[in-house]
Amino acid sequence: xxxxxxxxxxxxxxxxxxxxxxxxxxxxxxxxxxxxxxxxxxxxxxxxxxxxxxxxxxxxxxxxxxxxxxxxxxxxxxxxxxxxxxxxxxxxxxxxxxxxxxxxxxxxxxxxxxxxxxxxxxxxxxxxxxxxxxxxxxxxxxxxxxxxxxxxxxxxxxxxxxxxxxxxxxxxxxxxxxxxxxxxxxxxxxxxxxxxxxxxxxxxxxxxxxxxxxxxxxxxxxxxxxxxxxxxxxxxxxxxxxxxxxxxxxxxxxxxxxxxxxxxxxxxxxxxxxxxxxxxxxxxxxxxxxxxx
Amino acid sequence: xxxxxxxxxxxxxxxxxxxxxxxxxxxxxxxxxxxxxxxxxxxxxxxxxxxxxxxxxxxxxxxxxxxxxxxxxxxxxxxxxxxxxxxxxxxxxxxxxxxxxxxxxxxxxxxxxxxxxxxxxxxxxxxxxxxxxxxxxxxxxxxxxxxxxxxxxxxxxxxxxxxxxxxxxxxxxxxxxxxxxxxxxxxxxxxxxxxxxxxxxxxxxxxxxxxxxxxxxxxxxxxxxxxxxxxxxxxxxxxxxxxxxxxxxxxxxxxxxxxxxxxxxxxxxxxxxxxxxxxxxxxxxxxxxxxxxxxxxxxxxxxxxxxxxxxxxxxxxxxxxxxxxxxxxxxxxxxxxxxxxxxxxxxxxxx
Amino acid sequence: xxxxxxxxxxxxxxxxxxxxxxxxxxxxxxxxxxxxxxxxxxxxxxxxxxxxxxxxxxxxxxxxxxxxxxxxxxxxxxxxxxxxxxxxxxxxxxxxxxxxxxxxxxxxxxxxxxxxxxxxxxxxxxxxxxxxxxxxxxxxxxxxxxxxxxxxxxxxxxxxxxxxxxxxxxxxxxxxxxxxxxxxxxxxxxxxxxxxxxxxxxxxxxxxxxxxxxxxxxxxxxxxxxxxxxxxxxxxxxxxxxxxxxxxxxxxxxxxxxxxxxxxxxxxxxxxxxxxxxxxxxxxxxxxxxxxxxxxxxxxxxxxxxxxxxxxxxxxxxxxxxxxxxxxxxxxxxxxxxxxxx
Ligand SMILES: Nc1ncnc2c1ncn2[C@@H]1O[C@H](COP(=O)(O)OP(=O)(O)OP(=O)(O)O)[C@@H](O)[C@H]1O
Ligand SMILES: [Mg+2]
Numbered sequence: 001x002x003x004x005x006x007x008x009x010x011x012x013x014x015x016x017x018x019x020x021x022x023x024x025x026x027x028x029x030x031x032x033x034x035x036x037x038x039x040x041x042x043x044x045x046x047x048x049x050x051x052x053x054x055x056x057x058x059x060x061x062x063x064x065x066x067x068x069x070x071x072x073x074x075x076x077x078x079x080x081x082x083x084x085x086x087x088x089x090x091x092x093x094x095x096x097x098x099x100x101x102x103x104x105x106x107x108x109x110x111x112x113x114x115x116x117x118x119x120x121x122x123x124x125x126x127x128x129x130x131x132x133x134x135x136x137x138x139x140x141x142x143x144x145x146x147x148x149x150x151x152x153x154x155x156x157x158x159x160x161x162x163x164x165x166x167x168x169x170x171x172x173x174x175x176x177x178x179x180x181x182x183x184x185x186x187x188x189x190x191x192x193x194x195x196x197x198x199x200x201x202x203x204x205x206x207x208x209x210x211x212x213x214x215x216x217x218x219x220x221x222x223x224x225x226x227x228x229x230x231x232x233x234x235x236x237x238x239x240x241x242x243x244x245x246x247x248x249x250x251x252x253x254x255x256x257x258x259x260x261x262x263x264x265x266x267x268x269x270x271x272x273x274x275x276x277x278x279x280x281x282x283x284x285x286x287x288x289x290x291x292x293x
Numbered sequence: 294x295x296x297x298x299x300x301x302x303x304x305x306x307x308x309x310x311x312x313x314x315x316x317x318x319x320x321x322x323x324x325x326x327x328x329x330x331x332x333x334x335x336x337x338x339x340x341x342x343x344x345x346x347x348x349x350x351x352x353x354x355x356x357x358x359x360x361x362x363x364x365x366x367x368x369x370x371x372x373x374x375x376x377x378x379x380x381x382x383x384x385x386x387x388x389x390x391x392x393x394x395x396x397x398x399x400x401x402x403x404x405x406x407x408x409x410x411x412x413x414x415x416x417x418x419x420x421x422x423x424x425x426x427x428x429x430x431x432x433x434x435x436x437x438x439x440x441x442x443x444x445x446x447x448x449x450x451x452x453x454x455x456x457x458x459x460x461x462x463x464x465x466x467x468x469x470x471x472x473x474x475x476x477x478x479x480x481x482x483x484x485x486x487x488x489x490x491x492x493x494x495x496x497x498x499x500x501x502x503x504x505x506x507x508x509x510x511x512x513x514x515x516x517x518x519x520x521x522x523x524x525x526x527x528x529x530x531x532x533x534x535x536x537x538x539x540x541x542x543x544x545x546x547x548x549x550x551x552x553x554x555x556x557x558x559x560x561x562x563x564x565x566x567x568x569x570x571x572x573x574x575x576x577x578x579x580x581x582x583x584x585x586x587x588x589x590x591x592x593x594x595x596x597x598x599x600x601x602x603x604x605x606x607x608x609x610x611x612x613x614x615x616x617x618x619x620x621x622x623x624x625x626x627x628x629x630x631x632x633x634x635x636x637x638x639x640x641x642x643x644x
Numbered sequence: 645x646x647x648x649x650x651x652x653x654x655x656x657x658x659x660x661x662x663x664x665x666x667x668x669x670x671x672x673x674x675x676x677x678x679x680x681x682x683x684x685x686x687x688x689x690x691x692x693x694x695x696x697x698x699x700x701x702x703x704x705x706x707x708x709x710x711x712x713x714x715x716x717x718x719x720x721x722x723x724x725x726x727x728x729x730x731x732x733x734x735x736x737x738x739x740x741x742x743x744x745x746x747x748x749x750x751x752x753x754x755x756x757x758x759x760x761x762x763x764x765x766x767x768x769x770x771x772x773x774x775x776x777x778x779x780x781x782x783x784x785x786x787x788x789x790x791x792x793x794x795x796x797x798x799x800x801x802x803x804x805x806x807x808x809x810x811x812x813x814x815x816x817x818x819x820x821x822x823x824x825x826x827x828x829x830x831x832x833x834x835x836x837x838x839x840x841x842x843x844x845x846x847x848x849x850x851x852x853x854x855x856x857x858x859x860x861x862x863x864x865x866x867x868x869x870x871x872x873x874x875x876x877x878x879x880x881x882x883x884x885x886x887x888x889x890x891x892x893x894x895x896x897x898x899x900x901x902x903x904x905x906x907x908x909x910x911x912x913x914x915x916x917x918x919x920x921x922x923x924x925x926x927x928x929x930x931x932x933x934x935x936x937x938x939x940x941x942x943x944x945x946x947x948x949x950x951x952x953x954x955x956x957x958x959x960x961x962x963x964x965x966x967x968x969x970x971x972x973x974x975x976x977x978x979x980x981x982x983x984x985x986x
Contacts, residue, residue, distance in 0.1 A: 012891075016786040020798065023783055026859065028801040030816045031808075033826065037819075046824035054826065103656040110653030114645045122654065124978060129665045131967050133920030135938045136960035139945055140668025143675060143953050147715050163664030166657050186345050187378030189365040190449075191392035191439065195649045201395070205382040224809040226923050227938075231945055241811050245926060248815075261819065264812050271807045279800055282807075283867050347646065 031268070038265040039068040042258050072262030076247075082263050084236070085243035088154060089223065089267075092239055095158045096222035097215050100165045104218075105211060107166075108173030109199055113182065123174065126167035134164060134227040142231065152234035160228050165221050169214055172285065176210030177203070213285035216278050223271070240267045295356030295446045296321045297342065297479060302351035304337050304503075311337045313503045314351070319481065324473050326490040327483045329500035330526070335483040336375075338500075339449050342481065344368050355446060366395075371440035372449040376456070377432045379424040379439075385411075386420040389438045396443065410442040413472065430461040434468075441472060448473075448480040454489065466492060487527055491515070499523050517632075521639035524565050524632065532565045535602025536636065539564075544631075546602035548583040553628035555644045561636040568596065568607040570630035573614060579623035581606065585616055597622060669964065675957035676724055678717040680950055683707050717954060724958040729940075731962075732756045757940060758959065764850065765936045765966075769918040772857035776914055777907060779858060780865020785895075787866070788873045799870070806863035814927025817856055849933035856924050861917070865910045872906045873899070915970055920963075937963045 036054070037045035043059030053059065057067040064071065076082040111119045141160065145151040180203060188198035204211070223241075230242035238246070244267065247260040275282065297319040304312040312334040319325050327335040340346040342353060344365035353360050360368050371392070380388050389407045398406075411417050414434040424432055433453060440448060453469070454462045470493055473480055484490055490497050491511045499506040499514060499522075507519035518524035524532040537546025542556040544564050551564070573579075583599035590612060597608045599622055608624045616622065633642040645653075684706035690697045726733045739752040753759050787798055805813060821828045821842045832840050842848045876899055884894050922938035925931055931939065937959060944956035 009891075013789070016789055019782065020786045020790065023786075024798065024801050027805050027863070030813075030820060031804055033820065034816045046819070046822060047829070051826040051829055103660060106653045107657030110645065110650050114650050116645075116647070116650070119650075120982065122658070124975070126661065128971060128975075129661055131916040131919075131971055132665060132669075133922075133938050133941075133960075133963055133967070135920070135922060135941045135945075136672060136963050137665060137668045139941050139953070139956040139960045140671035140675070141664075142945060142951065143715065144671060159660075160664055163660040166660050167665075170657055181376060181378070183374045183376050183378035184380065186343075186365075187372065187374055187436075187439075188380070188391070188395075189345070190343055190370060190372040192366045192396040194364065194366060195645065195653075197395060199653075202380055205380075220807065224811075226809070226811045226926070227942070231942070241809055244815070245811060248929070257819075260815070264815055267812060268808060271809070272804070275800060275803050275807050279796070279803065282803065283799065283871055 031272075034261060035265055038072055038258070038261045039070070040258075041069060041071065042256075045258065045261065072258035073266070075256055075259040076263040076266070080243075080247065080259055080263075082240070082243060082266065085238050085240045086266070088233075088237055089239040089241075091154055092158055092161065092229070093219055093222040096161045096165065097218045099158070099162045100169050100218040101211060101215050103162065103166060104169030104173045104214060105204065105207070106199075107170050109177050109203065111170065111174045112177035112180075113185070123171065126170050130167040130171070134225070135231075137164065138227055138231050145232070151232065152237060154233070154237050157229055157232050157237075157239075160232060161222050161225060164228065165218050168221070169218060172214045172217065173210060176207060176214070180206055209281070209284075212278075213281040216274065216281055217285060219274070220271075295479065296323075297447060297481075298352075298354040299338075299342070300352040300354070302338070302341060302353060303349050304334070304341060304346065305349045310503050312341070315505060317498065317505070317508060319479060321479055322477045324480045324482065324493055324495045326494035326497045327481065327500060328487060328490040328497050328526075329485060329506075331485060333500045334503040335485070335500060336451055337503075339372075339451055339481060339483050342447070343370055343372050343449055369446045370449055371443070371445040371447070373436045373440050373451065373453045375452045377424075377436040379432055379435055381424055383423075384420065385416060385422050385424070385427070385435050388424065388435055389416075389442050392439060392443050398443065406442055407438075410438040413441060413475075414438045414468065429456050430458075430465065433457060433461075433465060437469070437472070441476065444476070445478065448478050448482075450480065450482045452483055452485070454484070454486075462489075469493065487529070499526065501526075517641070518565075519641050521563055521565070521634045524634070528567060530568055530596070530607050532567050532632070533571075533604070533606045534634075535564045535604055535606060537562065537564060537602050539633070548599070548601040549581050549626075551580045551626055551628055551631060554631065554633070558633060558642055558644070562642065563634040563636050563639065564602070565632040565634060566626055566630045569609045571608045571624050571626045573597065573608060573610045574623040574625045577621075577623045580626040581608075581624040583622060584619050585622045587618060588614075588616060597624075599624070672957040672960040672964075675716065675953050676961050677719060677721060677954075679720040679724060679954040680717045680952065681707070681710050681714060682718070684710060720954065724954050725962070728756065729955055730758045730958050732758065757935070758962070761935045761937045761940045761959075762966075764853075764934045765919060765921065765938075767850065768854065768857060768921050768936065769915060771854050772861065772918050773911060773914045775854075775858050776861040776865050777910055779862040780867075780910070781869050781903075783862065783866040784869035784873055787870055799867075802863050802866055804863075805859050806861065806867075808860075810860060810923035811927045813860055814856055814924040817852075817859070818928045821852060843928070843930070843933075846933040849928070849930045853921075853924050853928060853930060853934055856928070857918065857921065860924075861914060864913070868906050868910050869903055872903045876902050912974060916967075919967060919970060937966070 040054060040057050040060045041063050043063070044054045044057050047053035047059075060069055061067055063069075111123060137160075142151070145156060150156045184206065185195075185198040185203055188202040189195065193201060226241045226245065229239045230245060233239065233242065240263070244260055244263045247263060299315050299317050299319075302312065302315040303310070315338055327338060329335055337346060341348050342355075344360065344363060348361055355368060355370075380391065383391065386407060389410055390403055393403050393406060408417070411420060414437050416431065416434050416438055419427060419431060424435065427435065433456070436453065440450075450469070454465055457465060466489060469482075473493075482489075482493060494511055496508060497511055497514050498508050501522050507514055507523045509517075514523060514527055518527060518532065521534055525534055535546050535549055537544050537549060538560060539545075539554060539562050540559045542552065542554045544551040544554055544562070546564070549564075571581075581599065581601050583601055586598045586600055586605060588598075589596045593612065595610050595612050595614050597610050597614070597616075598605050599608070600606070633644060634640060635642055684703040685700050686703040686706070687698055687700050690699050725731055728735055735756060736753060739749055743749045743752055754763060783802065787795065787802070790798060808816075819825050823829065823832060823841050823843075828842060831842070832838055842852050880898050881894060884898050889897065920938050921936045922942060925934060925936060925939045926942075931943070935943070941956045941959045941963070944952040944959065
């Protein structure tokens with residue numbers, strides 16, 4: 001906005017700045033606090049006497065000799081084999097992103113280019129599918145998967161997550177493709193491309209920003225999922241999120257809740273980096289999704 | 294090189310008829326212009342020939358081949374899009390080379406052919422640039438070069454000059470004319486600018502609301518419009534059209550009486566004549582007599598408008614013609630320059 | 645695009661959605677009509693030194709065989725829908741007859757698992773959705789007014805609650821509100837009541853979950869509105885100024901109408917997402933005080949021993965009915981627009 005339209009009375013400016021500061025504290029403080037606390041012992045992070053203990057680390061110094069300790073991390077990653085879950089998460093998210101994007105670009109492109117009415121209805125169906133609570137779908141899978149003997153494998157979780165992710169991917173890529181002029185693929189087809197060649201050689205190179213943004217959201221869905229991975233995977237194949245959930249049942253009793261805290265911090269680091277590097281794409285992606293509803 | 298035949302080609306979207314029973318044979322090496330007002334179905338017709346739009350009814354032949362079900366790439370055509378359709382991620386050179394690449398033309402020929410095409414449209418200095426770094430006219434020429442880089446059977450051009458400024462339009466127009474002269478490729482050219490149509494075309498197809506109104510050489514269309522729509526669309530200004538009645542070779546209407554017309558026609562008719570064919574009669578006694586409605590200086594001449602036959606009628610006068618608005622005016626409209634159209638159907642009445 | 649090409653392009657997506665979204669819906673419809681097999685019991689005579697005793701035992705082998713033969717279980721018709729864990733018709737009738745006052749009736753009904761979950765799910769959706777939109781809108785207005793330099797970091801920090809894994813996000817807050825955690829302990833100190841716990845009281849647990857939901861989703865609304873604010877037509881804004889519109893009137897008559905499609909978008913997404921609330925309940929271990937429909941399904945599926953597929957499926961069907969109700973206004977509107985555009 002231009003300078004003129006944004007000039008504001010000072011009271012309002014102060015109020016709005018105070019509001020933002022408050023919001024930022026609310027938004028970011030829990031993360032900082034947990035990050036800090038993950039290097040303490042339980043007695044400090046969950047301090048009966050005084051929360052200042054968590055800052056000074058009285059018990060941490062008493063128990064380990066230093067103000068910071070990596071015990072929680074050691075416990076989670078080594079003792080509890082969190083690394084296995086991390087590898088599984090890696091496999092699941094990368095596969096889900098790649099497959100979702102492959103299917104989604106093809107489908108989204110077709111939807112954006114078809115003049116026929118059924119394209120509209122497919123989009124509406126996708127919208128309805130988007131509304132399905134994931135756990136209801138899972139309750140539909142479990143019994144058939146047991147019967148077919150496909151329960152428990154990473155592949156199964158990947159396929160299911162791809163499918164669940166598809167409605168959103170289709171919508172998002174559809175609106176990105178819509179913004180690319182039709183002339184482009186049409187001139188490619190006249191120049192001698194088949195529909196698929198036009199898509200691959202002319203449209204995809206133009207589409208990279210949209211593909212990256214959609215990929216980010218597919219990543220988030222797969223990475224953050226709990227409903228599917230907690231119910232469809234065996235103990236050995238568990239990914240990070242259900243693994244952390246399973247820590248809770250056992251560790252609280254043993255006084256090793258710090259394992260869970262460290263695991264939580266570890267699992268948050270990739271997300272943190274993601275926001276750091278792709279902030280612009282995330283913002284533009286949400287807008288693109290919104291433009292077309 | 295080949296001739297193109299459209300047999301009763303129609304396009305409908307639901308109940309809306311965009312092109313209705315288009316029937317035409319386009320000769321080999323012909324430069325055909327599709328002309329008509331906005332939304333009349335020109336682009337749709339061209340896209341059906343290119344294979345970008347499904348045909349609802351009818352058949353299209355390119356050469357001997359029925360192409361109805363053929364993909365665009367198998368029709369051996371080249372097309373220049375109204376908005377150019379350049380590939381933004383490729384350089385100008387790559388853009389021009391693209392058709393050769395995807396059609397698997399032998400690699401060693403590429404460079405030479407790209408350079409020849411680029412030279413024809415005077416683009417050799419810009420080959421490394423991206424389309425975004427070019428002006429509108431330069432982009433236009435890239436689109437042209439991409440079309441001529443291989444020798445297609447047919448060129449399709451959809452208003453290729455519409456985005457250019459007046460001066461560039463004139464020069465690119467002559468470039469296209471020259472290219473056609475050199476390459477001799479059958480060309481279909483869409484425009485709603487009649488000057489372009491007149492200057493470029495071997496034959497012009499005038500369309501309105503999806504229906505072909507007249508097919509003919511530019512002169513035929515100008516001199517013998519097939520109906521009142523063509524008469525009112527072609528020419529600048531368009532032909533004057535006056536309503537009135539005719540009997541015993543005499544046409545009468547508001548402020549108009551023209552004698553010496555064919556006596557075979559009688560009843561209500563529409564009479565047409567061109568502003569430049571009529572002349573002022575300063576001494577009075579012309580076929581049209583009415584007070585002057587407006588007087589405009591055009592540069593090389595002036596235009597007088599009067600009310601006659603329920604319409605505004607324009608007459609071209611010398612540029613030094615001077616008169617007050619509202620003063621009496623008389624114009625000579627001899628029977629020889631008049632066209633007669635059926636008052637109801639608007640069809641030309643042969644005389 | 646010809647039909648054939650279209651089909652090839654859409655096929656992978658369409659198949660994935662048909663097999664893993666549409667088919668499971670059929671699957672839960674079928675499953676909801678069945679209940680688990682009964683265990684096969686045998687009576688065996690145990691003869692020991694003190695005489696013979698009759699004992700009833702589970703015949704594991706026969707049970708497994710039965711399970712193999714009828715993996716779905718016994719056919720139960722619509723029975724599951726009516727039982728205590730779901731719509732609980734007979735229980736409701738009994739309560740109705742026993743309790744003349746409406747408040748008493750409602751509080752009794754709230755002890756039935758399905759209604760308890762439904763009540764929380766609806767409350768969560770109804771409270772969180774509008775507050776998310778309002779909070780997101782104000783954050784967007786405030787951020788938009790910030791100097792360019794600080795905008796980047798502010799947006800970065802604001803995005804964090806949304807990006808975080810819901811389960812992890814709720815754990816982080818859960819630890820902080822633990823009576824030994826920073827917030828929990830501080831609240832006790834402030835209220836001077838060492839027994840106060842956000843986890844113990846149902847009301848406080850609900851509020852905690854609502855607050856978490858708003859914290860988690862407000863950034864989404866914020867980002868969408870913020871991006872919308874960047875495209876507010878400047879000339880309209882300026883002409884409104886010239887016309888003498890006050891600051892608030894400009895927001896009311898120019899900015900809000902411009903953002904209204906985005907509000908619809910955010911509301912739609914939020915309704916969908918909030919209606920399936922589930923991870924926070926796991927993260928906050930709040931099931932004693934609050935359960936949601938999704939949580940009930942999860943609970944049935946994870947129930948120790950045999951998963952209660954029939955029960956989970958019945959709740960799923962009821963949940964989907966709720967989703968359908970939720971979507972109806974949207975679909976009706978889309979359908980009308982579609983009709984009009986033709
Ligand atoms: N995909 C479509 N669906 C429905 N109607 C369409 C579609 N494409 C074009 N039309 C209609 O068909 C008619 C002819 O369109 P066409 O693009 O051929 O016009 P045109 O003669 O090229 O006009 P212009 O000179 O403005 O480019 C128009 O009335 C247009 O609204
Ligand atoms: Mg057109």
